[in-house]
Amino acid sequence: MTSKSTAVVSLPTLTQTGATIALQAASLYASEHGLPMSIAIVDAHTHLLSFTRQDSAKLSSIETAMSMATTSASNRLPTSALSDTHTAPPSLFSSSQRLCTIPGGLPILSPTGALLGAIGCSTGTSLQGEDAAAAGRDAVLAFIKRETEDEERRIEEEREKVLRLWKEKEGEVESLRDELDYERYGSGKRRKTSSVGLGGSAGLSAGGAGPHTPPEEGEIGGFLEPSFVGEVRVGGF
Known part of the structure; x- marks a missing residue:
């Protein structure tokens, strides 16, 4: 059977809610470790969803954090994986777009591997920036998991309700059918x-x-x- 082609496709991407969850978790990590950071969240299309510059964070970290998130989403890779000039694509060195190879940017991938967005955290060491980004990424993925489990549980509960109602109505229908049959046929x-x-x-x-x-x-x-x-x-x- 030939599959139907389409000119439009719907792609999953982070929402403002998801971006806020990631931002709050990364901000909490930075605060707990005494690391004022700039944190940027972009969606699957590299559009900025959420950003914050914590008190005392370097001014230079603003552009760096957004570049980290954009680069990570564009390449579906952590920026640390692109820091090696042997693996980084040539466009990183020839393009004037917002690209960055400094560790601290991580892609946010769904459980099925679909790109949802990315997070970039700047200030502190490279490892600290990446750890803060991981905290934000993991928080939104945990939220997505809970949402999925809640939806599956809701669907199962609805299914059980429908089955119970069907059984109840089936009994009522059978009883009514018996009454109608007797009234219709009588002695016949x-x-x-x-x-x-x-x-x-x-x-x-x-x-x-x-x-x-x-x-x-x-x-x-x-x-x-x-x-x-x-x-x-x-x-x-």
Whole structure:
């Protein structure tokens, strides 16, 4: 079967909520370690979502943090992986775009490997910047995991509710069907009894009709439709 082509595709990306979570976690790490930082979060398209420059952070760290995040998102790699000139793409050295090979920028990838965005943290040592970025990245990924688990749990609960309701309604429908069948067919409804199977007439009237009484429990499934079994006449087998 040929798959249907499309001219538009929807890509996952960080939202403002996700960016705020990452920013808060990275800021907390920096504060706890006494490292005033500039922290930037970009989405999957390298557009800036959230930024902060903590008190006393270097002015030069503003541009560096945003360049870290942009570079990491553009290449789907940590900026530390691009610090080696042998692995960095030539564009890093020939382009005037916002690119940076200083460690401190990390991509934010979904559990399936899709690029969601990136975070850049500047000031302090390279290791400290990368650790702060990792704190922000891990916080938003943990939030995404909780969201996914909550949604799966909600879907399962809804499914169980639907199944319970279906079973309840199924019982009501069966009961109503039995009542309608009896009202519709009345004495014309045949019941499968041992006397019929033996050719007797204990369960049938002279005209072949069943008694004008509701079926006993367990006998509902024993009714036979004339359209399926034909006419039944006493002594006419």
